[in-house]
Amino acid sequence: AKSFEDVRCKCICPPYRNITGHIYNRNFSQKDCNCLHVVEPMPVPGHDVEAYCLLCECKYEERSSNTIKVTIIIYLSVVGALLLYMLFLLLVDPLIRKHDPYTQPLHNEEDSEEMRPQPESSSQARGNTVLERVEGAQQRWKKQVQEQRKTVFDRHKLLS
């Protein structure tokens, strides 16, 4: 069931004799979408109606404004969430982790060109609580991203 504002019938009438072009826009259903119904008031006298209507082009169109709304809102919230997470990683994370052993490998990697995997981090991550596991996964992911960043942005090995 299409809502009221999601259908329209649009007629474009080109210039005709001394009448300028016009666009008519009504939200009619598909079966009423023709020149005789939509063009109102009729700018020409009765005997010219047919000729005028032959020049007009009427198109029935549908859209889903809900889809648009939902898409845009989801999109904006994802962008927002990503930005927040980025800020968190940039600003907050280093602070609360200052004495955390996890930061260690991060610094190491920036020194050595050839990064060696640090299996202990993942084996430590196999802890019991959900939080620790999530943190382990996050840590691993951060290392991957760092490695990717080095490959793409610094060493220009890939994707350049």
Next chain:
Amino acid sequence: AKSFEDVRCKCICPPYRNITGHIYNRNFSQKDCNCLHVVEPMPVPGHDVEAYCLLCECKYEERSSNTIKVTIIIYLSVVGALLLYMLFLLLVDPLIRKHDPYTQPLHNEEDSEEMRPQPESSSQARGNTVLERVEGAQQRWKKQVQEQRKTVFDRHKLLS
């Protein structure tokens, strides 16, 4: 330049009120091919002409009767020539070649299942006159056809 009989404008008008369907056929040029020109005499009174014409469908068509004529005549003559040649090969050829050495291999081949090529026929065919050469080629060709016939029709090795 299309000849007179190679263009037509054909209008099909379906049954309308009490008028039965009609087909109108005129050889008009493309730009005159519309209901108003072609339908004559108009079976409806003046104010109904437009409605009637909207129902009719007019199509402009072209053909090339010369192409048709030439194609059919060529086709028939090729079939005729092939039939004559076949009759010649069947009836006349064995008679005039009764004592010709070329017939030898033909008979041989029908006996032996594994036909051996008879190079001497082709080396003999390398004679001097055009006739001999043609005859040699024809002889070789006949042997090929015979071999094909044996493969396809008798031994059913291929194409069955």
Next chain:
Amino acid sequence: MENPGYCSGSFDGLHHPSDDDDDEMVDIAGATLDFSSTDDVPPLSSGVYEEHNGTSRTAGMNGSGPSRLVDPLEDPLPGVGTYEDFNTIDWVREKSKDRDRHREITNKSRQSTVALLHSISDAFSGWLLMLLVGLMSGALAGGIDISAHWMTDVKGGLCLRGFWFNHEHCCWLSNETTFQERDRCPQWQSWAELITGKSEGPFAYIVNYLMYIFWALMFSFLAVILVRAFAPYACGSGIPEIKTILSGFIIRGYLGKWTLIIKTITLVLAVSSGLSLGKEGPLVHVACCCANILCHLFTKYRKNEAKRREVLSAAAAVGVSVAFGAPIGGVLFSLEEVSYYFPLKTLWRSFFAALVAAFTLRSINPFGNSRLVLFYVEFHTPWHLVELAPFILLGIFGGLWGALFIKANIAWCRLRKTTCLGHYPVIEVLVVAALTALLSYPNSYTRMSGSELISELFNDCSLLDSSQLCGYKQPANTSDTGVDNSLADRPAGPGLYTALWQLALALVFKMMITVITFGMKVPSGLFIPSMAVGAIAGRLLGVGMEQLAYYNHDSVIFKGWCSQGADCITPGLYAMVGAAACLGGVTRMTVSLVVIMFELTGGLEYIVPLMAATMTSKWVADAFGREGIYEAHIRLNGYPFLEPKEEFEHSSLAVDVMRPRRMDPTLAVLTQEGMTVGEVESLVESTHFSGFPVVVSSESQRLVGFVLRRDLLISIDNARKRQDGIVSASQVVFTEHTPPLPPDAPPPLRLRCIMDLSPFTVTDHTPMDITVDIFRKLGLRQCLVTHNGRLLGIITKKDILKHMAQMANRDPDSILFN
């Protein structure tokens, strides 16, 4: 090398570059059968000089005739490097030859302007060839269309305005046509009118009936007798054989000029005789013949079997392009169904050729309506998701019919192949033609030709139509609908009910008769009959659905989309979907079929229904048997075709398949030195292998190379005749440097140049699935098997096919060819 001249053409002087090269050229296409058709008999037995002649002729057939002396890229010895009839080519060797040739031309092009021009013309010769193939095939297809149309109508009567006009063109300008009988005009006289002067009444009907049967018999008799007399290879559909040829098989003369002429001529006769067959498959064969003949104009393609097969792949696309007016569909057909080796370059070229052919055909305008096929339709009526259910039903029908048809047709063909039925091909054709004519005349839907029937079934009813199929009851108020002259859903009238009965009978008749028609000794395609069967079934279902919707348009199913007065079901669309489903069931095409149908209708809207139907059809048919009709025929005939679509499923190893088997005597090998000419000859004589591995010594069995039997025999025979001092006691040497010989020994025969130094090897532990993959992808003919570096045995393509047959519980001896 001490004697470099030997291997590079010292015998060229022996070959007469005589003026009969022309004659040879003429004969190129109609290729001769110099050697016997099986390879177990050595081809070289009747004296050396004649043999030399014979092989040189073979080389001539392969196209090295006229320019042999001018081209330094020529094979060292005439005959070396060519293939015997009914053998498989070695793709690797051929492609390598072509690359050598290309490299030579490129190198030369840097030296002179002429050579540069030559290299440019060489590079563009492929495109030129494609242009010519497209033009020629398009023109031929146009001729076939026009002639077949005329001949079909000749069965009914004759035009007085000019005998060459068919019924439609006879009444082209007539004003006497009426709305009900659109093709009646005084210029066109039925046979009854011509003979008895009456056009109505039972007597006239009987006269027309008899004349119809007479012409049908006449045409079919002419067709079969011409095929038998001039080109037996012209019979059948041709697609199975072309598939096999494209995979590397050689059938000399199959694509020759006589085959072309006879296939073109008899195709028209066969189609017009009213037999239940179409012209699409044979058109592919005709296009391939054109391509093969035109290949002889270009050195690049004349001399190389692999390159020529690329052209043939493109020609297959051209054939379908002209048959259906579908260039893209044709290319995809070639890719999906026919081709074996289809590089991207061929994709481009076949697309080009298909376009050229379609344009040629359009400019000939065989149907007078600017369309390439009779049954072109253009609808754009929408369809509803609910309709997918009947479309899938049609898919199931198509799949079932396809599977059943294949089984029945193969059983019938096997009967023809093995029993005495096969000995009377002419009588068979006549009997079937008589039966077809007898049964099809009374029913107007079988009396018309297949394309016309399909065209009528695909057509959507509008107010403008007057055919029986559109015999709906007139609604009370016609003119109220105004501009809209489409036929909204209406109840069926008596005319339509009659048509439905006739269609049902036609369906049963077509299903039966096609089984025994396909495979007879006349050119016969399968597309049109399959499509006709599917179209009839689809139209029946469509009309049924339409009436169901009409009488129940308030029910739950139809409510949403089928309001009264709306045109909600299009029977023509059902016919189209049904046609695609049946054709898909028979041939197992999918993408190409959908694209062909989509090009026929010009609307992207119907891709989903068509896809649903063809996919269902393929899956249903596959459940009964994996192979389509073409693969089934290939298997029936035992052609050496390694199906690229099927995976090899079993876990055997190379060692299980190779020869010699565990019980057999050891492999016949040559040693690279130490064997005398006599020993080699007796080894070759005593076996029937087509090639021999060369090893370092028979103790170590370390592999050096591979020599083909044919090359070996030709070289030895030539050397015995031409080279001084070669006797039976001469050593045969395959090494690079001649070993020290005793001073009184005869001079050695050096044969390294005919040895393949890079034979393919696999180890004995290689799984057969990998080996099959290698054979398929590289197009090998044979492969050697080693164990820890020692030669163990050999696997040929035939061995693999036999093994696959055995694994599938079929008779391994059904594989006949190498």
Next chain:
Amino acid sequence: MENPGYCSGSFDGLHHPSDDDDDEMVDIAGATLDFSSTDDVPPLSSGVYEEHNGTSRTAGMNGSGPSRLVDPLEDPLPGVGTYEDFNTIDWVREKSKDRDRHREITNKSRQSTVALLHSISDAFSGWLLMLLVGLMSGALAGGIDISAHWMTDVKGGLCLRGFWFNHEHCCWLSNETTFQERDRCPQWQSWAELITGKSEGPFAYIVNYLMYIFWALMFSFLAVILVRAFAPYACGSGIPEIKTILSGFIIRGYLGKWTLIIKTITLVLAVSSGLSLGKEGPLVHVACCCANILCHLFTKYRKNEAKRREVLSAAAAVGVSVAFGAPIGGVLFSLEEVSYYFPLKTLWRSFFAALVAAFTLRSINPFGNSRLVLFYVEFHTPWHLVELAPFILLGIFGGLWGALFIKANIAWCRLRKTTCLGHYPVIEVLVVAALTALLSYPNSYTRMSGSELISELFNDCSLLDSSQLCGYKQPANTSDTGVDNSLADRPAGPGLYTALWQLALALVFKMMITVITFGMKVPSGLFIPSMAVGAIAGRLLGVGMEQLAYYNHDSVIFKGWCSQGADCITPGLYAMVGAAACLGGVTRMTVSLVVIMFELTGGLEYIVPLMAATMTSKWVADAFGREGIYEAHIRLNGYPFLEPKEEFEHSSLAVDVMRPRRMDPTLAVLTQEGMTVGEVESLVESTHFSGFPVVVSSESQRLVGFVLRRDLLISIDNARKRQDGIVSASQVVFTEHTPPLPPDAPPPLRLRCIMDLSPFTVTDHTPMDITVDIFRKLGLRQCLVTHNGRLLGIITKKDILKHMAQMANRDPDSILFN
């Protein structure tokens, strides 16, 4: 085997089948980089237990995580049979693994109903996966379209009816639109109106200008910063990398879930920022990410790199299908441009997936006009043969521009790669974005987005149009033409002349800016900018031709077909042909491009003009350099990609390419018995080869098999840790039966099960063209070279690429990866 348990999973107990499998699953897509990215450092150095853990995680990434214990087809040791990052897979091995798996399932299915169901679900999982890929990609593409459309309009203003409406949808129901200004309505407020309250005047213009630049900078900054922070692999077009991945390369994480999210998000940002880039290439990447992630749901695809690549090939088709609304074109694009191994099964499946995706997108209806692309056009005006001349001119232009663009872009990218320019990717993006915004705002044709521009250029002028491009002078008597509301040829008015000048400027600007835009560190496709350039050029030529015809319609050229009052030249068609020509020049596509354009226009009539233009364009561009933009980028990055389109032209032999070279030390080999664990380890440590041949003995050099370095190290380390008595002095045995050992010797280490018993071999005399063909067709990683049965050396894919680079006078060290 005495100890069969050893090789078939006796260590499975060591792996914890713990509940963190879920976690592993989550991490599957974002694959970890366990080993260093170059293979010259042995990956196994940090203790055995950790290594075991590490490899098991790698296996988890490859997808063998959760079901490892239940599946008996599992690799004997975790880690054996997997690949390191930045390495090439062995197609033969992978396909063989899949066939083994399939065979196992088939065999089991005969035993129980559950297994039968499993086998059926396994058979249909491919289709299900395709359905899911189609749905997901279609939905994502719809979201991208909607968001990008909205964000692009946000640069100009905001909708008061709901901020989520773009300009068009804001005025969707408005009655205030006029014929001249079709999208003006009070609900849509430009930034000037929102900020200053005024909509006209220079001040408002400046405010709008500044806001435009601000948003452009904002969006591009967000895009590049998100890419940098979360997924550096998400930048660029992605097609070169996907080509390489499809040819067998492994880039872990390139198709992971973070790449997917970030690429989707930033693509919208990049497109909306007004940069000269399109969304088509990245959509292919997005579709491939979807496919890769969905692959993890199905065991069949999760575990097998070759099978997964089949799915990815289909996903590439899906990407183009949603980008252009062209399902058939998408499949052909995948076949022609992207894919490496494209069996027929994949053809069917990718067609299905492309259709599903197109339908999903259509049901989302992102543009509100039931079309899949903004620039869909439907014309059916005829063209004349004479027009082929300007079409070919456009082809030449397209070819020249393509060649020039590739050269310029590659030079610029090389600069970025090698100089310090590459160290400031964020600043680079910002500068280019600012420049683009600054220059493009004043010109209305550059201000609008690329798709809109193309849509406007493709559109044919009718009376209903009011755009500047249709600013012809009004003829005196409009209404006389009656029903016909098309615009017959008319003289250009001042509006059109202005438009032409603006277009010419836009052309120059687009040509310049695209060169430096493509390759920046944001997601960027090349199709839309190339098409825009071509469309502008085509439109200019089209209008020129039109005016020429108008003023000279009695001249010889135009007389026959261009009578006065007839609509004889369609500038929109010229724009279309120009777009195809430029795109063809840049990417060197032919058939797929024609089919895409033909699906965009829905008319078969224009195949010939399009074909003529793309062919000319390809030939012209090929004259300047054989490689398209994607191949050029592949070469720039040194990916290990063996181009399947190019023939290897040189006459080198395998012996010239193999390692060791003539001067090098001999090949490092293992013997099948007699070496101790310590010797093997020191041999492995001292070299950096990724595999070692196994020979019978180092004297005979007869080949037994091939062992991969990775498998060897994993096995030895495991054995040392887990198997009793394995010390450095233990013998390593590759034979089937253990040789007799002295009684006091430690137990031998049996490693036959990790040895590849069927290594590929060629002889030293094999021409390199054949070898390259084998590598390409079979997808090999390495191949051993023998001479008379003795092992001589080894050829890897890298060796071949290096050799080819050397032959083309390029730096062989540019090939970076294996």
